[in-house]
Amino acid sequence: MPASNGDDGRTDLRQVRDALPSAAVGLLDDYERHLSLERGLSAHTVRAYIGDIVSLLGFLHRDHGADDDRAALAELDVVVLRAWLAKQRGDGVSRTTLARRSAAARTFTAWARRQGALDADPGARLVSPRTHRALPAVLRPDEAGEVLRASNTGAAELDPRGLRDNALLELLYATGVRVSELCGLDVGDVDFRTRVVRVFGKGGKERVVPFGVPAEGALRSWLDHGRPVIVAETAKEGVAALFLGVRGGRLDPRAVRRVVHDAVGSVPGAADMGPHGLRHTAATHLLEGGADLRSVQELLGHATLATTQLYTHVTVERLKAIHDRAHPRAR
Template identity: 50%
Template structure:
């Protein structure tokens, strides 16, 4: 269902069934119109948590008040709960949506060394030859090495890999296709998985799968499985109870800028339509630089 159709039906429900005041319905209409403007080419079934989070981050960075952000978060919760109840979408993608706080618009970024240690540990486990361990190592290396979204990761087919060039073709937001590079560690993890892990998993499927990353039963891996994998391996590094795959994308973007990458290059790698979205990461890099300075410079003491 298109966003405008779903919004119109939901607003009728608020006015006619729940009998909310005209002012409240107008506020919901404004909030959902803003969401529709930020996601012009997507049906409601294609909108995921990542889309909703980026919508709120953009609102935060253009200076929307905290009360506005809280209201828009509530509007999204109500809208997607209704869509789920009506069976228009399979699951409520807004359930874990939280209004961003001022000054903290991004998840925590993992340090380079802790990430390297974690990935090295995953490589050692994969070296034992277990198909799931090989797949998990490849998934983490690709999420971080190519800075891709979880939806782009699970949507990859085996034909989308270009091992010789060290690149993958992904389908991003608004069905925009782009080619993303990845480094030698990701290439080695992918090679090991494709040669030693994927055939064992593919053998469990009823028909030959096209997906690159396969689940335990041989079908395409799901987003939830990737969330669980990342939370299990990354949460201890960033000091959080739970963390999603987007934290690896944030970490990759921040590390690219810390390493001197051009902002527009990072924009292309991330697949951001607007440079303004990418500029969020410059704030993270600046904060890290200032923190390092204050810890290391002998004249930093105030």
């Protein structure tokens, strides 16, 4: 498990985990397998969940100092959970992070109760702190068009990386898929006949997302003129991934983030963003173009409509800004 900061912002979580009683470590290992294999969560999500629980159990162990593994876990009650969150709040942890850690704790205690590791589920009595949901930064339609026009100009030189970057930018904006979903795509997931791409989202859930003519053209150029060059140069035959890195393996999300940051950064005045910003942008433009919330929810792969409704606030804010500028009685 990679080293990262604990609940106090200084403690290395690897050291915290190593200091836990053996039974607690074993329980963490079981929980990690449950998240990865049974729930099918991404490696990034699993690391975040486990990091939060290591922080919680480290707080419990340091606070009580019990040598008996079972006794130490038995003392995990709602008072301890609240004290753990209160300490982090005192250390300046944001409300959003506290809400996430509260949810992680509830998920863990419910699982531990089912496994018989806890006699009762203390997380069921834990209330998450209310979060202030900030409006996501999005590109205006003209800014998005400028990003893609500049990218297409680079692809016209038939440089393999330019073709790849243009294709992934077009596909991100056309579909609003997550960066992990984009990197997980295989060549066989693209259906040019119906112009749809098969995506495996959170929890391994499959959905089909359409894309338009510009994305089709960019993908065909990449597959015809860019991808074969990288395969030949790296001798990586048999790689199924749709998007390849310069060494011929599956493209890494970090590389996609760099591509998006650089592309958006080339447009004067555009908000700095990564792939998730393009996802926000795609959703916002769909709603502004007349798409209904349910359809956008399906396209984005949101589990609940409440997540998709965030984008309605973005469009309302934009409408208010237009009203302020255009209506003679706005001010």
